[in-house]
Amino acid sequence: xxxxxxxxxxxxxxxxxxxxxxxxxxxxxxxxxxxxxxxxxxxxxxxxxxxxxxxxxxxxxxxxxxxxxxxxxxxxxxxxxxxxxxxxxxxxxxxxxxxxxxxxxxxxxxxxxxxxxxxxxxxxxxxxxxxxxxxxxxxxxxxxxxxxxxxxxxxxxxxxxxxxxxxxxxxxxxxxxxxxxxxxxxxxxxxxxxxxxxxxxxxxxxxxxxxxxxxxxxxxxxxxxxxxxxxxxxxxxxxxxxxxxxxxxxxxxxxxxxxxxxxxxxxxxxxxxxxxxxxxxxxxxxxxxxxxxxxxxxxxxxxxxxxxxxxxxxxxxxxxxxxxxxxxxxxxxxxxxxxxxxxxxxxxxxxxxxxxxxxxxxxxxxxxxxxxxxxxxxxxxxxxxxxxxxxxxxxxxxxxxxxxxxxxxxxxxxxxxxxxxxxxxxxxxxxxxxxxxxxxxxxxxxxxxxxxxxxxxxxxxxx
Amino acid sequence: xxxxxxxxxxxxxxxxxxxxxxxxxxxxxxxxxxxxxxxxxxxxxxxxxxxxxxxxxxxxxxxxxxxxxxxxxxxxxxxxxxxxxxxxxxxxxxxxxxxxxxxxxxxxxxxxxxxxxxxxxxxxxxxxxxxxxxxxxxxxxxxxxxxxxxxxxxxxxxxxxxx
Numbered sequence: 220x221x222x223x224x225x226x227x228x229x230x231x232x233x234x235x236x237x238x239x240x241x242x243x244x245x246x247x248x249x250x251x252x253x254x255x256x257x258x259x260x261x262x263x264x265x266x267x268x269x270x271x272x273x274x275x276x277x278x279x280x281x282x283x284x285x286x287x288x289x290x291x292x293x294x295x296x297x298x299x300x301x302x303x304x305x306x307x308x309x310x311x312x313x314x315x316x317x318x319x320x321x322x323x324x325x326x327x328x329x330x331x332x333x334x335x336x337x338x339x340x341x342x343x344x345x346x347x348x349x350x351x352x353x354x355x356x357x358x359x360x361x362x363x364x365x366x367x368x369x370x371x372x373x374x375x376x377x378x379x380x381x382x383x384x385x386x387x388x389x390x391x392x393x394x395x396x397x398x399x400x401x402x403x404x405x406x407x408x409x410x411x412x413x414x415x416x417x418x419x420x421x422x423x424x425x426x427x428x429x430x431x432x433x434x435x436x437x438x439x440x441x442x443x444x445x446x447x448x449x450x451x452x453x454x455x456x457x458x459x460x461x462x463x464x465x466x467x468x469x470x471x472x473x474x475x476x477x478x479x480x481x482x483x484x485x486x487x488x489x490x491x492x493x494x495x496x497x498x499x500x501x502x503x504x505x506x507x508x509x510x511x512x513x514x515x516x517x518x519x520x521x522x523x524x525x526x527x528x529x530x531x532x533x534x535x536x537x538x539x540x541x542x543x544x545x546x547x548x549x550x551x552x553x554x555x556x557x558x559x560x561x562x563x564x565x566x567x568x569x570x571x572x573x574x575x576x577x578x579x580x581x582x583x584x585x586x587x588x589x590x591x592x593x594x595x596x597x598x599x600x601x602x603x604x605x606x607x608x609x610x611x612x613x614x615x616x617x618x619x620x621x622x623x624x625x626x627x628x629x630x631x632x633x634x635x636x637x638x639x640x641x642x643x644x645x646x647x648x649x650x651x652x653x654x655x656x657x658x659x660x661x662x663x664x665x666x667x668x669x670x671x672x673x674x675x676x677x678x679x680x681x682x
Numbered sequence: 683x684x685x686x687x688x689x690x691x692x693x694x695x696x697x698x699x700x701x702x703x704x705x706x707x708x709x710x711x712x713x714x715x716x717x718x719x720x721x722x723x724x725x726x727x728x729x730x731x732x733x734x735x736x737x738x739x740x741x742x743x744x745x746x747x748x749x750x751x752x753x754x755x756x757x758x759x760x761x762x763x764x765x766x767x768x769x770x771x772x773x774x775x776x777x778x779x780x781x782x783x784x785x786x787x788x789x790x791x792x793x794x795x796x797x798x799x800x801x802x803x804x805x806x807x808x809x810x811x812x813x814x815x816x817x818x819x820x821x822x823x824x825x826x827x828x829x830x831x832x833x834x835x836x837x838x839x840x841x842x843x844x845x
Contacts, residue, residue: 277755278751278757279755361757362783362784365778365783368838369838369840372841373839373841378839383717383718384715387717388717389835390747390837390838391757393750393751393754394751492757493756495744495756495759497785497786500798514814515799519814582803584789613791614791615789618796652812655813662792
């Protein structure tokens with residue numbers, strides 16, 4: 220039977236060319252990141268198809284169908300969890316894989332096109348992460364789409380057209396969700412399949428780069444011959460000599476994703492998308508928290524330049540790297556700028572992600588609407604000071620200012636402001652505002668200002 | 683086969699492939715551009731009764747979206763802030779922060795609009811009080827019609843003033 224098929228399909232020939240092709244024997248654990256990314260993608264395809272069996276891509280029913288999947292469908296929560304944690308894994312792994320390839324100098328001749336297709340894959344994976352979050356159709360999704368449209372709207376000349384194409388109209392509505400659904404499940408995956416095909420063809424055709432030694436140098440004229448010599452002296456069949464590590468890493472990955480989806484589960488169902496509920500606190504998923512933070516921390520004057528410029532700069536960098544630096548030193552110890560670029564990039568990403576999660580610039584609206592100052596702050600106040608404490612919360616001061624670890628983080632911590640500022644200074648500040656503080660002269664009566672200042676003066680180290 | 687005939691057949695094949703691509707591609711591209719071509723009548727919509735606002739009140743109103751699709755669900759409506767400033771005068775604001783479009787929330791006691799995303803703040807008249815917004819809140823066209831106040835819906839992106 221096998222013989223019959225093999226004679227017609229040349230299975231053994233294909234097997235020899237792909238799985239048994241020789242690779243350098245010193246390929247190590249650092250080389251499993253790419254195959255693990257592929258495994259994560261397969262997990263995404265399988266779980267995504269499963270979710271599409273029940274998800275209804277209509278603005279009227281998307282949220283309730285997802286709620287059904289999460290709460291009622293048999294194993295629905297696990298499948299949703301697998302898709303969410305698989306996405307997280309895929310983003311982490313593709314970044315790790317790229318860092319490895321960059322630091323090992325594996326993108327140099329003759330593997331420039333592998334790097335370029337990989338860069339496009341990164342772009343598509345991030346687009347998947349973004350569009351996937353939108354299909355949840357909660358308030359984060361809705362306002363995420365609005366923010367996306369607004370950013371596209373800032374593009375010179377074609378901004379308006381681009382934004383309205385994105386949301387399929389003049390408002391985010393019935394036509395918007397289907398557009399993102401089709402993009403997420405058909406359009407982008409088709410691109411990913413195509414690019415993975417090219418990427419893997421190149422891996423087989425040009426071979427896996429050997430781990431660099433401190434004296435490894437790429438000279439394009441002789442590189443192909445050098446690699447042939449490496450394979451002749453140190454070559455082993457990819458399967459199973461080297462591939463077992465890939466299977467081990469992928470198994471560990473899938474088990475970790477499964478564990479997370481059972482133990483932690485998918486993201487909680489929050490409020491359904493609704494343009495008329497403005498009392499909300501929209502946040503992107505973790506993938507884009509760094510960008511969210513960046514947009515808050517840069518000066519507003521340069522913002523339009525950053526919105527357009529940062530993606531373009533990253534794109535130009537990724538595409539220029541293999542064209543400009545396709546020869547020369549491979550080992551990281553000889554490429555300090557490469558190490559610095561990866562280090563600074565990862566550090567900046569991590570710092571901005573943490574900042575985006577804390578969002579200290581955002582007012583704590585919830586506190587002033589529903590919260591109360593801790594008793595240690597309000598204890599022992601006289602009538603005037605107590606009235607001031609109420610005003611401090613009700614008039615919104617607390618939304619931006621911290622007192623004893625409560626309230627907002629946007630403005631200075633006022634826990635000990637009574638030590639720093641006199642009554643006159645406080646009054647001036649409240650009435651006129653400051654660098655980034657509203658003026659309250661028109662909101663507060665003179666009596667209220669006195670009450671507020673009297674309260675603020677009680678905020679001292681020793682009372 | 684001679685080479686000029688071969689060359690002709692090569693170009694013929696390339697041309698036919700292009701024809702196939704165009705025959706399918708042009709209608710699909712047009713279909714995807716459809717939302718831009720769809721005529722939208724941004725009509726006056728009732729936001730509420732004038733008498734429901736006392737002087738100085740700022741309230742969130744819901745207005746029906748133009749051209750909303752039958753399955754729009756909650757997105758069939760948009761919101762706007764309406765503030766009464768006089769007998770027959772109102773200030774109307776888009777809920778979208780002028781920074782990046784997040785929804786601003788009115789804090790009545792503080793007399794401020796606050797944006798939850800990047801900390802934009804606006805005074806009661808819509809001018810910027812703090813944070814990154816580059817300009818005041820967008821105003822929406824409004825009119826009083828009988829006992830009602832009527833608005834036109836905000837259009838995204840907000841750089842396009844509603845017509």
